Amino acid sequence: MSEPDLINVQEIAPAEVAELDLYQKREKIYTRKIEGFYQRLRMFTGWPMLLGYYCIPWININGRQAVWFDLPEREFHILGITFWPQDFSLLAFLLIIAAFLLFAITVSAGRIWCGYTCPQTVWTSMFMWVEQKVEGTRNQRIKLDKQPWSMNKLARKLTKHGAWLFIAFMTGMTFVGYFYPVRELVYELATAETGKWPLLWTVFFTLATYTNAGWMREQVCKYMCPYARFQSVMFDADTLIVSYDSGRGEPRGSRKKSLDHQEAGLGDCIDCELCVQVCPTGIDIRDGLQYECIGCALCIDACDSVMRKMDYEPGLVRYTSERELEGGKTHWLRPRIIGYIVMLCLMVGVFSYNIASRIPLELTVIRDRNNLYVETADGGIENIYRLHIVNMDTSPHQYMLSISGIDGAQIKGDKSYKLDASEDREITLRVAAEASALTLPSTAFRFEILAQDMPSIRASTESRFMKPL
Template sequence: MKFDIKEENLIIKPYKQDSAIYVREQKGKFQKIRRYLSWILMASFILIPWKNYNGSQAFLLDVSSQHFRVFGATFLPQDLMILAWVFMASAFGLFFITNWLGRVWCGYVCPQTVWMLLFTWVEHRVEGNRNQRIKLDKSGWDTKKVTKKTIKHVAWLLISFLTATTFMSYFIPVRTLYSELLHFEWSGLVTFWVGLFMFCTYGNAGFLREKMCTVACPYARFQSVMFDKDTKLVTYDVARGENRGPRKRKADHKAQGLGDCVDCNLCVEVCPAGIDIRNGLQYECINCGLCIDACNDTMDKFGYARDLIAYSSENSALGIKSRSGNLKLIGYASLTVLTLVVMFVWLSLRTPIEVSVIRDRNALYRMDYMGYAENPYTLSIVNKTQQPMSYTVSVRGLEDVEVSAPKQINIDAGAMVLVPVTLKADASFIKSKAHPIEFIVESQQNAEIQMVKKSYFYSK
């Protein structure tokens, strides 16, 4: 596919959509991909909270108790460095995909797009096809219109409620959440958040729709910075399509001075953003490919070659071979991989126990009448595992030290305890006023689970 995309051949019109967009339902290759992805994503969203691991909910962000459970790992607030790595990897991954395939994230897997098209699907089933919906909206309020509108909005509200409740099940144990729902025992806080998320889903997917993508979402504003001449975007073959115009199917359109575009306007009618891709590249385009499916259907009916509208890069359109060493694409890919590697290394080095040594600043030590120095400590021990554990405390670095501490420290899964520990040693054998020591906290169930924390023993 070749076409001239010089500025004089591009018709650039400002985006302006004052009236409602009535999206025509479209079938085709890219719509099928999107639909399968949407079902997979929605099914995953719904089913993940119901998955159990070791007798507990596998994925739970328990904000109230500050425990974040991800299958076999429990993360606490001090482990939230992992979020920084996840966000960085996600950002670089998104930059990589954008540089390679444009706004394909927006068109296929963005929750706003998935739920917007789900709401549109419901609207189509209740109110009819595009022309029927336009006719219904222009008609007066009668029993038929009120019934259809009521059914549609009730369905939307039900989907929004289920979406909000499912979202909350990531933060509240799912079985507790639904059990309390069935018994009308939700707290005011849970009711507030479910209501808020329900309102946001209903408003965004039902009313704001494309305005969230074109006005509110910042990604649309800066995504062009990541584009280059090898980025694959939804493009219209100007040289092949123009001059556009209607014609009979079996007519020789070349003899009439017409291009392959029959000006059926279907590419506009199926666009969720309401734009005309024939006007040139526009930031409102979410690269969903619906216009490609619509145009290919028309090309098939007229016996023309497909891909008048297609995913293509600027270099491909000009017949230039794409560069194999695209530094920007390689850079984004490398940063994504590097961030993921660092994240997994951090996870592999993470210990399932956290220990802090707290000193009493008002009394670093005290001396008894026999010349022995006593140092009080408080050990903060956190069990990061998902099973109750028993720990012992020992000290090294100081000879003939007397350790006063519980022989066995039992800690529930994900819990923290404060353990008072007192060390007593003969001050005459200690050469420095601040002698370095190490506390060793070790699991009785698994010797590999231990933490060594440095501190000091003070004497006169």
């Protein structure tokens, strides 16, 4: 019997394990102010949103706030139309439309929403503007933070944070004003008579705005916003993104304006890092597409300003697509875009039809189950019903109630009811019918109610009429 082969085993020392810090301390980003086409364009997208946000609660339509989400009364007043919890499906449908619109924009134009109209971007830009006005340019702010504390530094810091808190307070108060009458809220806050919950939510949203736009800034976009994470799934080779043309810019290097850089073997990028200094998230666009990029195009304005000074052609950093960078041509109308457009048109059409055909009236009928029926002295049968009528319109109406489906059946009691705007009322009534008109122990019939001054506002519901077996 032969001996088995022996395996030579050597003892191997474990490799040195390096400690990896999964969380790095944030390095403060000092953004540089830049002027340019896209910076001016952001003014036309950000300011209308700010004006609309702060002004809409102060606009009245039919004696009520233009937008007011009255949670205690479960009424949602939006531009003269009152929505109720029964209309929640419309809200869900509207959110789906908004999501599809965002996806369609992302597929075609990248993170345009983030760079121009996202509230985090708009409020952060406003806070950064205040910081630049109070503390100075980028280099002045860096020097100020490195200086020891002095009266000048303390005054500048207090002024900046005071302005931030004022903007944050106005933002928080306005947000609460969408859920609480804003005129009452301002008066109560000014006289220190506000209730516990309005005050608590005003303070909460004030601190949230102050923290997110003043302190966290790019951290919200990089680590908290989920949109930055799943946007890459929607990108394709034809998606419009902010990109650096490495084929034209490399090899980068500093040079004099008089130097013929092409003969010297240099690209158009002079490595000034101005594109990095203006970036609100602190990235270098020359490193390629990164999820931190919000598509604000500040680096485009910065690079174009340098190119014009160097007498080079602008567009070294520009809005383009991966296909165009590789020498191809961007395909704007592609199957994904066409699919999104078709779906959006269909959904907007269905939503608009539902809004236009919406009846601002609801009728609910519940039959009294304690007494299935009541036999009267003249041989008739009566059933008791509880009706819940909701006038979801913004105007009062006189309603007339009727029944159909049982020959000779009558409503015992008042058939006409006046309901004020947004009023709901419960009514108990009797319905009487002759026993000879009932062929089954349970007969289906309908309640119908309509507005006498506007017959198009009507609602109906089915119920059952019981008789002895």
